Amino acid sequence: MDYLSLSGTLLYTAFILYLVAVIFFAATVRDKRQEKQFTFVNKFAITVTSVGFLSQLGYFITRWIAAGHAPVSNMFEFVTFFSMMLVLALIILYAIYKVALLPLFTLPLVLIIIGYASVFPREITPLVPSLQSHWLWIHVTTVALGEAILAISFVAGVIYLIRQIDQQKSTYRTKWLEIVMYSIISTIAFIVVTTTFSLTGYEAEFVYTVEATEDREETQASLIYHLPAIFGKSDAELVTDGRMDALLPAPDWLHGEDAAKKLNTLVWSLAVGLILYLLIRLFARKRVAALIQPSLRRTNPELLDEICYRSIAIGFPVFTLGGLIFASIWAQEAWQRYWGWDPKEVWALITWFFYAIFLHLRLTRGWHGERSAWLAVIGFAIIMFNLIVVNLVFAGLHSYAQ
Amino acid sequence: MNTIICDTCGHHNKEGTTICEKCGKPLNQDTQKTLLNMRYDGTAIRSKTRNRSIIDKTWNFFSSIKVGVTLIALALIASAIGTIYPQETYIPQTVDPSEHYRDQYGIPGQIYYQLGFHNLYGSLWYMILIALIGISIFIVSIDRGVPLYRALKHQAIKRHPKFLKGQKLYGEYSDYTEEDKQQLLQHLKQRRYKITEKDGHYLAEKNRFSRWGPYVNHLGLIIFLAATLLRFIPSMYVDESMWVREGETEVIPGTNQEYYIENQQFIFEVYGDREEDEIFETALENNGAIVPRHYETKAAIYQDTSDKEVISEPELEEIKRGEIIVNQPIKFDHFHIYQDSYQLNEFQSMSFKLHETEDADEEAILEFTVDLVDPERVYEFDNGYRIELNDYFPDYELSDGRPRTTTNYPRNPGFVFFVYGPDTEEAEVSFLAIGQNLAAGENQYKLSLTDFDVRNVSGLTVRKDLTLPFLGLGAFIFMIGLIQGMYWQHRRVWIHPTADRIYIACHTNKNWFGMKSEYEKITEGTPFTEIVDQENKNE
Ligand code: HEM
Numbered sequence: 022m023d024y025l026s027l028s029g030t031l032l033y034t035a036f037i038l039y040l041v042a043v044i045f046f047a048a049t050v051r052d053k054r055q056e057k058q059f060t061f062v063n064k065f066a067i068t069v070t071s072v073g074f075l076s077q078l079g080y081f082i083t084r085w086i087a088a089g090h091a092p093v094s095n096m097f098e099f100v101t102f103f104s105m106m107l108v109l110a111l112i113i114l115y116a117i118y119k120v121a122l123l124p125l126f127t128l129p130l131v132l133i134i135i136g137y138a139s140v141f142p143r144e145i146t147p148l149v150p151s152l153q154s155h156w157l158w159i160h161v162t163t164v165a166l167g168e169a170i171l172a173i174s175f176v177a178g179v180i181y182l183i184r185q186i187d188q189q190k191s192t193y194r195t196k197w198l199e200i201v202m203y204s205i206i207s208t209i210a211f212i213v214v215t216t217t218f219s220l221t222g223y224e225a226e227f228v229y230t231v232e233a234t235e236d237r238e239e240t241q242a243s244l245i246y247h248l249p250a251i252f253g254k255s256d257a258e259l260v261t262d263g264r265m266d267a268l269l270p271a272p273d274w275l276h277g278e279d280a281a282k283k284l285n286t287l288v289w290s291l292a293v294g295l296i297l298y299l300l301i302r303l304f305a306r307k308r309v310a311a312l313i314q315p316s317l318r319r320t321n322p323e324l325l326d327e328i329c330y331r332s333i334a335i336g337f338p339v340f341t342l343g344g345l346i347f348a349s350i351w352a353q354e355a356w357q358r359y360w361g362w363d364p365k366e367v368w369a370l371i372t373w374f375f376y377a378i379f380l381h382l383r384l385t386r387g388w389h390g391e392r393s394a395w396l397a398v399i400g401f402a403i404i405m406f407n408l409i410v411v412n413l414v415f416a417g418l419h420s421y422a423q
Numbered sequence: 424m425n426t427i428i429c430d431t432c433g434h435h436n437k438e439g440t441t442i443c444e445k446c447g448k449p450l451n452q453d454t455q456k457t458l459l460n461m462r463y464d465g466t467a468i469r470s471k472t473r474n475r476s477i478i479d480k481t482w483n484f485f486s487s488i489k490v491g492v493t494l495i496a497l498a499l500i501a502s503a504i505g506t507i508y509p510q511e512t513y514i515p516q517t518v519d520p521s522e523h524y525r526d527q528y529g530i531p532g533q534i535y536y537q538l539g540f541h542n543l544y545g546s547l548w549y550m551i552l553i554a555l556i557g558i559s560i561f562i563v564s565i566d567r568g569v570p571l572y573r574a575l576k577h578q579a580i581k582r583h584p585k586f587l588k589g590q591k592l593y594g595e596y597s598d599y600t601e602e603d604k605q606q607l608l609q610h611l612k613q614r615r616y617k618i619t620e621k622d623g624h625y626l627a628e629k630n631r632f633s634r635w636g637p638y639v640n641h642l643g644l645i646i647f648l649a650a651t652l653l654r655f656i657p658s659m660y661v662d663e664s665m666w667v668r669e670g671e672t673e674v675i676p677g678t679n680q681e682y683y684i685e686n687q688q689f690i691f692e693v694y695g696d697r698e699e700d701e702i703f704e705t706a707l708e709n710n711g712a713i714v715p716r717h718y719e720t721k722a723a724i725y726q727d728t729s730d731k732e733v734i735s736e737p738e739l740e741e742i743k744r745g746e747i748i749v750n751q752p753i754k755f756d757h758f759h760i761y762q763d764s765y766q767l768n769e770f771q772s773m774s775f776k777l778h779e780t781e782d783a784d785e786e787a788i789l790e791f792t793v794d795l796v797d798p799e800r801v802y803e804f805d806n807g808y809r810i811e812l813n814d815y816f817p818d819y820e821l822s823d824g825r826p827r828t829t830t831n832y833p834r835n836p837g838f839v840f841f842v843y844g845p846d847t848e849e850a851e852v853s854f855l856a857i858g859q860n861l862a863a864g865e866n867q868y869k870l871s872l873t874d875f876d877v878r879n880v881s882g883l884t885v886r887k888d889l890t891l892p893f894l895g896l897g898a899f900i901f902m903i904g905l906i907q908g909m910y911w912q913h914r915r916v917w918i919h920p921t922a923d924r925i926y927i928a929c930h931t932n933k934n935w936f937g938m939k940s941e942y943e944k945i946t947e948g949t950p951f952t953e954i955v956d957q958e959n960k961n962e
Contacts, residue, residue: 025702088702118936144705147694147714150749150762323959327936334933338905346898354750357662357761357884359894362544363513364506374499381492384462411506 025145028083031076032101036135038073039108039128042066046125050316063121070124071112077105088145091158095146099161100138103408104131106162106169110332114173118328122320127176133205136212140219156351163343164369168404170336171376177329178397185322185391188311194391195308201398202309206301207294214289218248225250225264229257244282248289254281326390329397330383337376344369368407375400431583439467444574447582449589458957459589461930463567464574470566485559486566494556501552505543508535517829557648560641568638575631581624587919590928592938594954597924603949604918604925610945611916625918634932636908643901650893661887664763666832668771668796669878672725672739677885678758683725683739689879691767692717718765719748720881724755747883757887764882770795770833774874775855777808777842780866790873795833807845810870814839819856826854832880842868914938916945927951 045066081102084092092098111127148157179201186194225246230239244257246264253259253267271281298309305312348369349359360366379396382388388396426435427450434445441451442465449459459465470486473479484490514523520541524532539546587593608625611618616627654660661677667686675682694700694714695707707714725739743755752759772794776787791802791810795817802810816828819837826837837856844851844867852863853870862869912934919926931938939956946952 089699142706142709144709145702146706147700147703147716149715150717153717154750156750324936327934331934331936334909338902338909341905342902346902349898353891354752357752357759357763357886359891361512362505362510367502367506367544371499371502374495374502378492378495378499381488381495384488 024083024087028080028087031080031083032135035073035077035080035105036132038069038076039131039135042069042073043125043128043132045069046121046128049121050125063119066121066124067112067115070108070128074105074108074112077101077108081105084145090148090153091161092145093158093161093165094148094152095141097138097141097143099165100134100141100408102162103165103169104134104138106165107131107134107172109166110169110173110336113170113335114328114332117331118324120320120324120328122180122317122325123173123176123328126180127173130172130176130205133208133212136216137208140212140215151355154351154355156347156354160343160347160351163339163347165343167336167338167340167343168372168408170332170339171404172401173332174329174336174397175401177325177332178394178401180317180320181322181325181329181394182391182398183310183313184317184320184325185394186310188308188314195310197395198310199308203294203298206298206309207290210292210294210297211286211290214248214293215286223247223249223264225259225261227253227257227267228260229254244279246282246285248286250285251288252281252285257281322390326393329394330389333376333379333397333400337380340376341373345373364411365407368403368411372400372403372407375403437467437472439472441465442586443583444577445579447579447586449583449585458591459586461590461932463571464578466570466574468567468570482562482566485555485562488563491556491559491563494552494559498549498552498556501543501549504540508532508541510543511541553648557645561645564638564641564645568635571634575634578626580619580621580626582917582919584919584921584926587917587926587928590917590930591935591956591958592929592942592954593957594927594951595924596927596951599925599950603951604920607918607946607949607951610947610949614941614945616914616916623920625916627916627918628914630911630913633907633911634913636904636906636911638904639907640901640904643897643899643904645897646900647894647897650890650897653890653893654888659887659889661758661885663885665883665885666766666880667720667722667883668769668880675724675758675760675885677887680737681727682755682758683727683737684760684883685723685725686720686881687723688721689765689881690717690719690721691715691765691879717748718762719746720762720883721745722747722753722760724753724760747881752886757889759886759888761884761886762881763884766832766834766880766882768877769880770836771876771878773836773872773876775870776873777810777868777870780862780869785869785871787873788868793838795836809843811841811843811850812838813841813852816856840870842866842870844868912937914941916942925951927954929954 045062049062049066081092084098093102107127108131111124111131115123182194182198182201186192186198188195223246227244227246227250228241229244231242232239243260244254249265250259250267252269252271255270257267259266267281271284301309301312348366352361352366353359379393379400382396383393425438427438427440428435429443429446429448429450431448432443432446434443436444436450441449442459443450444466449465468486470483474483508524508528511520514520521536524536524541526532528535535541543549608618608627611627614629616629618625618627620626663676665673665676665684667673667684669686669689672683672685674680675684692715694703694716700707703714722745723741724743726742727737728740729735729738743753745753747753747760747762749762752761754760772792774790774792776785776790778785778787789804789806789808789810791804793799793812798812798815800812802812804810814826816826816837817833818828818830819826819835820829821827826839828837835857837859838854840853840855841850842853847867851866851868853866854861854863855870855872860869860871912931914931915929917926917928917930919928929938929942935956939954942954943952946954
C-alpha cells in the first residue's frame, strides 16, 4: 500500500474511533449509578480518543511523506489538521479537569470538522515558491493548536450556557443560544447536502461570457455546480441537459467568479439546516438547548466557567506565538514585510484583540460566568470566520481557494 | 495627603488603601461582609485616589481598564472595516483608486473610498488609536505595577484574623497536633512554597514572579509599538523595488549609488515535468494554469569603490555572488535583496530585413537589428539605404485608433519605420508589431521581422530594516511576559495559630481549581483537609 492511501485509511480509522469514544463518553454521563464505577469507562473512552489521535497523527505523517511537504497547504489539509489539534487540546484539558462533558461535546465538533474538511478537494497540491519554507508548517501548526485550545473555551462556554440559561421562558438569551444550535446544525446540513449530491454525481454546467478587458478578449467561461442551482450567476446559461436551471439570479453586489456558487451552497446549507432544526423542534416540542439541558444538571457550572477561562489563558500565548510572531517572521522572509494588512492577517489580529479584551474583562468580577461564556462563543465565531469566510471569500495571499 | 490609621496596629496607610499594609486588617468597613478584593493586595492605586488636577484626570482616564478595553475594541472594529474591500495596496497598480472603488463596488465602494477606508491602516486616525492604546498601557503599568510591587515586597507575614477570614478559601481547625502543623509545612516545602515565619505565624508563597507577567508583556508591547515608529527615521528603513534584465548590471536603489547588482541568469521552473510530480497530477489538472516550482536570480553584488568626491566612472568590485530565491534573500551590509517577481521572455532585440514588396522570394536588400531597450534612431547602409526609427512603442496597444505604449518594458513592441531608398527623396512609412505589418499607401519596399532575442527580467525588492531587532525584542519580551503570567499562578497560604485553634487561608491570583487540588495534596494525612470556598457559600 502506498503512503497516500495508507494516510487516507488512518484518517478514516481516527474518525471511527472518535465516534466510538463519543458513545462511551455519552454512557458515562447518561448513567445514574455511582460515580466510582464509571472511572473505568471514562478511562477507556479517553484511551480510545487518544488512539484515534495517534491514528490521525499517522495520517498526518504518512501524508507528509507522500507529498514531500507538510500537509497543511490547502483547505482540506488545514481543516483536518485543525480537527487533530482540537483533539490534542481536548486531551490536555481533559487531563487537567477530568470533565466527561468536555469530550462529549468536543468530539462531535471534531467529527463535524473532519466532515467539513472532506468536502474540499483532497488531492495533494504542489507548493508555490513562497510556501516552500519551514515556516509554513511551523506557523500553521502553532496557529492551529492555539485556535484549537481557544475553541475548547467555546465548547465549555456552550455547555455552560445550555446548563445555566433559564429555559422556562423565551428571552434574548434563549434565542441567541438557539441561533448557536442552529449554526451547528447548518454545518452538519452542509456536510450532508454536499456529500449526498457528490455521491449521486450531480453536475450542472453554466456558461457565461467574460467581458473583454484591456489585455483580454471576450471569452466564454463555465461554472460547474455540484448542487442544484437556487442562485445562479445572473448572465449564465445552463448547458447540461436535465438539470435544474437557476431559480434566482445572485444579487449583483456579490463579486467574484464563484460568488453565485458559494451563495448557492450557503443557502442550501441554511435551508436544510432549518428543516433539520424545525424537525427537532417539532418532535421534541422544546428548544434544542432545553432538550439537552436536563442531562447537564449534575455538572458544576463554576468548573465549566473555569475551563472556559483556562483554555483561553492557555491558548492565547500559543495563538500569539503562531498567529502573530511566527507569521511575521515568515512574512518577512517570503514577502519582505512582516506585516502586510492582508485580510487573513488582519483577522488574526482581530482574533488576538478579541481574546485580549476577554482577558481584561475577566479581571473585573462582573464578567465571569455567563457573560464570559458568551464572549467565548463570539471568539470561536471569529476564528471560524477567519478559517472559512476569509479563506473562501476574501481573495488574498493566504487564500486557499485561489 | 490624608492617611488612614489602622485601629489595630496604628500603622499609617496611604489614602485609598483597603487593607492595612502592616497587619492586613481590612480598613474599609463594608468589605467585611464580602470577600476581600485582593487584586493589588489592597494597596492604594494612584488612579483610585487622586482626582483633582487635569493631570490626575488624564492619568485616571488612561489607567482605567474600561477605557483600555474600549480602545482595543475600537481598534478591532476599525481593523475589521478595513477588510470589507481590498486595501489600496491590493488593487491593480494601473487603475485610479477613485474610480476603481466606485466601478467595482458601486455606491458603498465610493463611500468607502471617500471615508479613507481604502488606506485605513496607514491613516492618521488608525495610528492615533494604536498610539492611545500604547499610552494607556504605559500609564496603567505604572499606576498598578508600582504599588503592587511594593505591597508584595513588604507584605506582612502575620495578618489580622479578619484578613484570613476575608479570603476565598478559608478554614478553622481546633483539633490538631504540633506534628500535623509540621507535616503541613513539610508538604508545603515539598511543593516548593517559600515559607517565612513570624511569632508562630506562617506565610507560604510560590510563583510570585507570575504577578509581573502582565507588566512584562505590556512592556514588550510598548517596545514593539515604539519600534514601529523607528521606521520613520530615514536611515533605518529602505524599501525599493527594481527590475534587472539578464546580463545587465544595475545600480541598487536606496544605496546612494554605492551598490550594483548583476543579473547573471534567471532560472524558472514549473511543476509537472519531473517524475516526482506525478503526485500533483490531479491538482495541476484541476488548476489549469501553470504552477511555478522555483525561480531564482543568480546574482553578483558590486560595490563602487571610486572616489565619491570627484565625478568619475564607477569602479565596481565584486563583494558577493549567489542565488536570490523566494524565502532566501541575499544579504550584504544590512541590505536584503528579495526575489519578488519576474517577467519571462521579454524581448531583447528584433532583427528585420528589407526587400522589394513585389519580390516573391523576399530577397534581403539589407538586414539590421534593433535593440529594444535602447534603440538606435537611424540605420545607415553602404548601399545607400537609410532607415529611421520614427516612433517606438515598447508595450504597444491601440487606444481609440491611436497607437500608444502601456509600459516602458518591451513586452509587445511596435515600430514606425521611415525607409529611404538610394534614390527616393520621400520616406516610405511602415508600421510593424507582432502579427502586424502595415504600409502607408503603396510602398516599393517592405520590412519583415526575421528574428528576435528574448531574455528574462527579474523583479527584486531591496530592503533594509534596522527596526527589526527592536521589534523582535518587543515581541520576545511580550511572549515571555505572557507565558510568565498565564502558565504560572501566584499562590499563598497563610497559617495563623491562636490560643485554641488555627486559621488557614489561601489565595491565588487565578486558577482556583488548581489551588484547591493543590491544597488537597498539601493537607493529605492532616486534619486540615476541609477548606471552605466562601464565594460559593455566599451564593
Ligand atoms: C492589545 C493590547 C494588550 C494586550 C495584548 C494585553 C495583554 C494583557 C494580558 C495577557 C494580561 C494578563 C491577563 C491575565 O492575567 O488574565 C493583561 C493584564 C492587564 N492589562 Fe493588558 N494588554 C493590552 C492592553 C492593555 C491596555 C490598553 C490596558 C489599559 C487599561 C491594559 C491593562 C491591563 C491591566 C490593568 C492588567 C492587569 C494587571 C494585573 O493583573 O496586575 N492592557 N494585559
